[in-house]
Amino acid sequence: MPFDVNHKLWIATSKDIGQLLKKQMRLKTIDPPEEKALSFKILCELYVLYVELVNKLTYIYFNTFQVQKRVIVRTLVENATQQLMLLKEELKEIELSEYVYMDRVLISRKLTPRDLMVWRSPQFLYRRPLDIQNILSKNKIYMNDEEKEATAAEDWIKVTKAVKLIQAHERARRARLYKANIKYDKKKYLEVQQRKKVNYMFTFKPNQAMSIPVKRTVFNADFIKAEDSCADLRNKDDNIEDVIDEQERINNLRNNAARVIQSWWRTYKTKKIYKIKKQFKKELLGIKKIRQLKKPNQFANSVLEMYKNEKLKQQLDEDFAKLIMDERTRLLQIRTPWMMEDISDHIRAWFEEFYDKTGNFHPYPDPVKNGTVLVVIDETMSPMEFQESLNKKPMTKEEKQKLKDKLKAEKKKKRDKLKQQKIKDAKRRKKLKDAGIIDIGYIVSSSKPIVKIEQTMKQFSIDWRNVDEYLNKNHDPIKEWVTEEQMEVIHQELRQLVDEYMRIEYELLREAWAKDKKVPYKALKVKNAKVKKSKKKRRKPFDPTEDRTLDSLYNELKDDGVIEIVSHKDFDEFIADFNFLADDTRDKEDNLTTVGPAKGDIKMVIQESMMGMSEFDISKPKSILLVGPLNSGKKLLCNIIASELDAVFINISPEKTVKYVDDLNMFLHKVMKVAKAFQPTILYIEEAHRVFAKKIPPEEVDLKPTAIASAIAKKILKPIKKTDKIVLLGTSMMPWAAKGTLKKNFKKIILIPKCDYGTSFLIWLDLMTENAPDDLETYTYSALARVLQAYNSGDITSNIARTLNIERKMRLKFEALEPKEFLEYFLSENNPPMFPPELKVMEKFTKWFGKSNKFEKMRRVLMAIKEAKQKKKK
Template sequence: MSFDLCHKFWVATRKDLNQLIKRQNRLKKIEPPEDSALSFKIFSELYVLYVELVNKLSFIYHHTFQVQKRAVVRVLVESATQQLMKLKEELKNMELSEYVYIDQALIARKLTPRDLVIWRSPQFLYRRPLDAQNILTDNKLYMNDEEKEEKAAKEWEKVTEAVTLIQAHERARRARVYMSNILYDKKKYLKVYQRKKISYSFTFKPDQAMSIPVKRTIFNADFLKPDAACDDLRNRDDNIEPPIDEEEVKRMNKIRNDAASKIQSWWRTYKTRKIFKIKRKFKEELYGMKKTRRVVRPNLFANSVLEMYKNEMLKKKLDEDFEKLIADERVRLLQMRTPWMMEDISDHIRAWFREFYDKTGNFHPYPDPVKTGTVLVVIDETMTPLEFQDTLNKKPMTKEEKKKLAEKRKAEKKKLKEKLKKQKMKEAKRRKKLKDAGIIDVGYELSSSKAIEKIETTMKAFGIDWRNIDEYLNKNHDPIKDWVTQEELAKIHQELRGLVDEYMRVEYELLRKALAKDTKTKYKAQKVRKAKPKKEKKKKVPKDMTADRTLDSLYEELKSEGIIEEVSHRDFDEFIADFNFVADDTRDEDRLTTVGPAKGDIKMIIQDCMLGMGEFAIPKPKSILLIGPLNSGKKLLSNIIASELDAVFFNLSPEKTFKYADDMKYFLHVVMKVARAFQPSILYVEEAHRLYWKKIPPDQVEINPRLLGPSIAKKILKPIKKDDKIILLGTSSMPWSAKGKLKRAFQKVVLIPKCDYGTSFLLWLELMTENAADDMEDYTYSALAKVLQAYNSGDITSNVAETLDIERRRRLKNDPLDPHEFLECFLSKTDTPIFPPDAKLMEKFNKWFGKSNKFQKMRRKFMAKKMAKDKKKK
């Protein structure tokens, strides 16, 4: 992206952000709306605005290279994303559902539900440390000189081996050609490949014996096999020319010319028809007569991997240059300004001494180091001469008076604290009363948001600091040196003031001593209160059972055992599903949705869970459970999550872990150590209900499926800290067969709904056009999707792959595809017929999900209260 476009984009985003801040400031002052629909409208509009803002800011952050500006944009992105998640949580609480439908706000902004999915951006990826990334990748991203030389030597060895192999193959090829030529015509080709004779002269003496004994052997070689078909070759005479029949030659030439003409004619006809067909199709699309029926997958702000790494390298270089500039500037300031700064500080303190002596005849107590020393003088937090004079005229307080004063201040402080506590409790009760009545205090929710406050302060500081700086002129992304100088001067001044205070305290005591001598009073040195060093709490360091092992060896051990798996790269576009477009229009009298979610709405839930796995501090669950019938896309979603996060994939399914039954403690220690070192990491458990099975089937006893279950809470979830990018991901097709511990082990449960018409239509359209695009333009996708709507996405995918194989695609032009072929594949081509999931099975999933999801529980309580009120009215 060009510098000009990025600058314009930043200017436009700043305007949008300022408009959003003004809008929020107006909303902070409004009274709590009595209509819950109005509160929902306000929050939904803000949510859509924040989605657009996060998308824009994340894109700007990725393309901002100036170090000081990038720090500002980072704060804005993180705060905006935190507020986005807070608004989403508010909307969920109002909807009493995991799924939020805000179609009216989207229509006003001319957006679709797909535009709300922001988890596509590489800006949210978490960057691993360099050492860990080099272990994961064969080609190291950053290398020192020694590593570069080693890599160059290894590459040269590979090149040498490749050249030797190519030469060997070439020699073998030439030998095969030579041998076949000899077999074909010995006399002719022996002359061609015969070596040139070297002429030399020698003398022969008949009486002289040979110095080297030579055994003369006569070879008779015949490479032609004894076969009757080779008689003509044995007796052939190459000097005899075959008779030429001119009529035969003319006849053969005519046949060849006719064949060539016919082939060319058919080829030109085919090419002309194809060009005409393409032009006709283009005209029909241009005039709006016909549209190509194919899924268009938008990819907002897509960046190639090469461009991303190029930007990362540039940022790394600019960061290193910025750190070097800070170090150089600090050294320069210490060398050039330190003596003068110390002199200025001491002169200022002496002037403070003189001022108090002239006006009061005494010296102000020297500020203690525990109160940052004479910094208090600079910020005017010491007593004025008049205040100090009043303290001199007063009699010194006795111990009892001091004690009473301390108790009085303590009581006042306690009283103020209790008053604030009562006010907070009163405010909380007021908001709870409003919430019970279905009223949301929008003003309080916005004014109490720390994320909004951070955005406002950052934008205000940016407007002040950057008002005299033209960002457009800085196309080389150079840091602003004046700011570096100011910051380092402030740090050096703080450090030097502590040193000067120590010397000036000696001078202060000498002055006090001289004053006491002049006034003939007793001199008593002032006590110095220094800050006590903070005692670091000794934390219990857990025993590392693999302290003598390197991360590389632990990683290779898990990989060789099949615990760490390589996941095929998938993205969210491969999870083909449509969104629910009717839920917002089918609300009941309480403004609650009555239609369940569509399969595409799952992407929103995954986005909420995955945003915290990036580089920003955003809340996220420690564990997720995907439930749904077989072939509903649970494994595909797991692969997508791992691919989008670029995560290390640990497979902890019972098939993998049963062999560690003897030393499970060591195994989990290694897994968590490697997962934390190489985060982001995913700990995957396939069919997680097996960990808490009520009754183990006889065929599963061998792998001991309950082995990992007791260790999930203590050994896996508890060690995962708030900032760790580690998540436990499980799938299940029979969650009801497990004990209640399964619900406690997974914080977030996501139910994959059955296929709806929109999802089924997109599946058939996308999969069939991918396999045979030109022959499926006018196919009856709608009818096919309507009839086979209830089938799972995995069943449809395998059906299309099996039905539209290579042989069937070759016959499509002459033998059009019959929809009954897909139905036949479902019912007869497999060993056991495939049917859609039973309605009772889906009810079972919905019932179990309702008991494990907090919003479903809240909705049931709300409906129970409503029914109780209706009964009372009757």
């Protein structure tokens, strides 16, 4: 994104943040709405505003290179995303579902459900260190000077070897040609070679005039018709003419064939260009439009471009760190003596002030209280207060203890009062929640991310009010701020040093004062800050692969097929439509949706889970399980997640782990070590119900699928910290065949819904128009989608790929495609015939998911209570 666009977008976004903060301030003061639907609407509006804000801020952060401003934008992005997740959790609790529908709010803002998809790759990607990224990349993206020199030397060696190989092959080719010519006609070949060789001497010297004027003429015509000599013509055989005629005939045939091919090709190209222009003209006039699924324009930056931007940011960070060190060195060299003199003069003036007004010296502040910094911030006693303290009688130990107990009791009373107030507020909110009332004011006022955003914007408006960002197109840091910060740091360091010397001077003054007053002198005790005793260092866990490099471990797992290279996919390749009916079919009593989710809604839930895998500090589930029937798109979604995250894909399915069963601990140690080093990482288990199977099928006994079951919780999930960008991702088409430990090990379970009409229509439309856009422009997609709606998306995709193959596409011009051909694939070409999933199977998935998801459990309890009330009324 250009600098000007990014700058204008930042100005507009900062205004949006100001308006959003004002709106939230008004919400803090309102009373909780009695209607649950109104609370839901307010929170939905806030959620949509934060979605727009996060999308804008991520674009800005990705294209902000100025070091000091980047810190501010990062803080805003992180806290805005955290608040977005908190709002989504509140909406889920109100909706009692993983899927939240807010179509009415979207309509008012002229948005679609697709606009709520927050994830924008690569803006959210977790940035790996460059040395780790270089291991993953086939070619190193970024290198230091030493690596560049080594790589250049290696490249030169490779080029030299390549040149030698080419030269060897060329010499061998010439030798073979020479041998063949000598064998065929030695005399003729040697004569031709002698005619080609012309011996001459070149005697021209620089700056020498020509003795004979020469006119250089370039002749294009070739007057030599043959290389045959007169002797050859005399000995020419008459039968050769027949051979020449046959050769000319063959050449003529080839030329004519080439002319026909070229003619047809040029005709085809001309017709195609004319057709495109005609179609463009029709679309321009609004006469006709192509029925094709239009995908939204994704952000054009690739992962490679992201790392290029990161290289620029890294260079700017290094320059900024160098600037800080240079400025610190300069200040220490130039300003240190004057700063120490100023500090000591200020302390001496403080001594003099107290002596003149009180005839005594104020106690020297202890290092535990940051020394004479208290004098600067005016937290010491005034001369009057000090005089009063001298006139007071010293407190006895009992009085001191009594005062200490009193202060302690007051603090405890305040804590108890605050605790009681919190309990009271929590009871009040629970009472309101049971009555269906949501306290929006508390939700907004108790949000830490909102407070952080307010503080950041306030500080930004103060610090940057006199800075013209538009003039800084080279992303230079603001040097004045660096000087101020380093001056403050140096001042703190020097004050500690000066305090040590001035304390000696202070004691000399007190000693002299004691002699003048003829009182005994006693040096004051110095209270230094307590040095925290270092806790016993925990023993590092034993690492059996300590002597091995990450590169070798990664390549070992990759060679064994445990680390897989997934093809690049994005969310647009998971073709699915959203549910546009759920918001309009809410129950009038409890305002809950009565229609289940569509297949496109699953994208929203998956993206929320992916947000924690970004570089920002956002909560995330450690493990996710995708549940659904065969060919419902589970593996495709796993591929998409890995591609969007640019994650290392480690497959620990039973097929991969069976050969490591004897030494499973060592295998898992390598896996987790590589996973933590190469984050973000996906640990994938295909058909995870096999790992926790109640009964192992006979055909899978050799795989020993349950061998890894007990180690998943201890060896995989437990070592994953909150900050780690690692997730255990599993799929299952028979979750009911597993034990209850399946639910315990997978924190988030997502059920892929059955294929609906909208999804089916989009799949037929997109895949068929992609294969043959001209011939299938006006096809009966709606009828196909309605008739074959129950089939899974994978079945439809394979049907289109097999039916609409290259041979069939070639016949589309003169043989129209009939819908029965797709039916024949399902019913005739497959043995046995392929039918859609039975309703009993889908009900089985729904029933199992209802026992696994907390929102589904709450919804079922609520529905049971509702049914009981209705029975009582009857």
